[in-house]
Amino acid sequence: MSDVSITFDRVTKAFGAFRAVDEVSFALPRGALVTLLGPSGCGKTTTLRLVAGLELPTGGRIEIEGKDVTALAAAERKIAMVFQSYALFPHMNVLENVSYGLLVNGARKASAESEALAMLKTLGLDGLGQRLPSELSGGQQQRVAVARALVLRPKVLLFDEPLSNLDARLRRRVREDIRDLQKKLDLSVVYVTHDQQEALAVSDLVCVMRAGKIAQMGTPNALYEDPADAFIADFMGEANVIQGEVLGPNRIALGGIALDTVMRAHPPGAAQIAVRPESILLQPEGSPGLPGRIQRAAFLGQTREYEIQTPAGELFVVTPAASPAFAPGDAVSCAMQRVIPLRPAA
Structure with missing residues (x-):
């Protein structure tokens, strides 16, 4: 198995004359939490969507664990994504939300519910399977969204501004939960945020983007103590x-x-x-x-x-x-x- 989780080779995404991502190249290590960080409009969310297959590149090549996925649709990439809004089904209880993807992929109901219950237990949500999302706290809803993604056993887990809807104290606790889970399960994670403190707290590597390009990539300590420029x-x-x-x-x-x-x-x-x-x-x-x-x-x-x-x-x-x-x-x-x-x- 490759030691590289995701490779971008001169990847470009253009919308008309505007290049949201401009010949970006990187190799992200497997089992690492890598944060895409930058101001609004820098290209970080478009880069995440390119990884997910929600956008297809205008040019360049994308690999996941050594396999060329440049032209593959999202469903063919073995990637799961946790959205900013969590996107839980409000009419389904927690167990139904988490098992939904398995059922869509053809699993039997008993098997899907068994796997979903095991994942809920892993994420500290044991006993909450019959509750509706509206009956959960913001942090619990966030973990349900993660459980729904992880139960599909993705090669890479993507987070798009996952803590922006939480208050400051809960953000700190949930980001610690995400980091602990990532280490425990040895997950490859790509995490988008505009919050510098959040990026410093959770990341193995931080990729700072500016105007569709990578301005600097390195460990949190290296970027803080040894920035490339102003x-x-x-x-x-x-x-x-x-x-x-x-x-x-x-x-x-x-x-x-x-x-x-x-x-x-x-x-x-x-x-x-x-x-x-x-x-x-x-x-x-x-x-x-x-x-x-x-x-x-x-x-x-x-x-x-x-x-x-x-x-x-x-x-x-x-x-x-x-x-x-x-x-x-x-x-x-x-x-x-x-x-x-x-x-x-x-």
């Missing part, structure tokens, strides 16, 4: 992107002030510098660092947020709540613990 730095979480100068290894100048820091290798000279809000240490005025003055301060329970005016421009800073607190008008020093010199955007 677009990735700003999209993968908060980042202060300011103009500066690389003076040498671990030494930069911001606002005309030389600073020691930790950074990746970069040629000396003018450069855009990305600084994560949590990588700035606030200290009293006169300490080593970039001088600044607090413009706004907010207490958020576990953290404090600051907007600070400096010679390099305005900085957004996040500190632990246990750190010393500063008030608007206070003069401070901003020590750059780690910065990211950026390559020019492609």
Whole structure:
């Protein structure tokens, strides 16, 4: 069996003159959870639909576990998809919803219900088979949709914005459920979201898309700590992107002030510098660092947020709540613990 789950080879999808997906190539490893991430209109949902067979490419080749599926219909691909709306049948109970696909594929009713009950138990829905979808919580409905997909034993499971209908606390719990299930069953999963935190939390690999192309692909840690350019730095979480100068290894100048820091290798000279809000240490005025003055301060329970005016421009800073607190008008020093010199955007 191939170690690659899905291969795109110069895949293009055009709608008239508009290329929603523009010669995209990648090889996604089997048993991994890969997230397609990007702003609205970047091509991530069209890419997911191309994997599913809900759209056929204008050009290029698509393989699933080594088999060419470019021209195959969705029903021939052994792929299951969990939609944003869950798309549960409201007039059917949970057991009927989960067994429906098996019955359509020719399974006997007793066999289909037995497999459906086993899958419900696997997903922690034991005993809920006779309930209607309207009698379930949002998280339970989401797991029913996953059970209905998994009972068909797909080669790849696709998620299209699966948590967008849930509140913040439930989103965190359900995304953990999805990740645990993916690991437990060794599933190959492609997951679409526009939420950066969600992508960082669940993914083995993140594929950031922009204007129909792959802007950067890598582990969550690599994209956050080593973004290719200003677009990735700003999209993968908060980042202060300011103009500066690389003076040498671990030494930069911001606002005309030389600073020691930790950074990746970069040629000396003018450069855009990305600084994560949590990588700035606030200290009293006169300490080593970039001088600044607090413009706004907010207490958020576990953290404090600051907007600070400096010679390099305005900085957004996040500190632990246990750190010393500063008030608007206070003069401070901003020590750059780690910065990211950026390559020019492609």
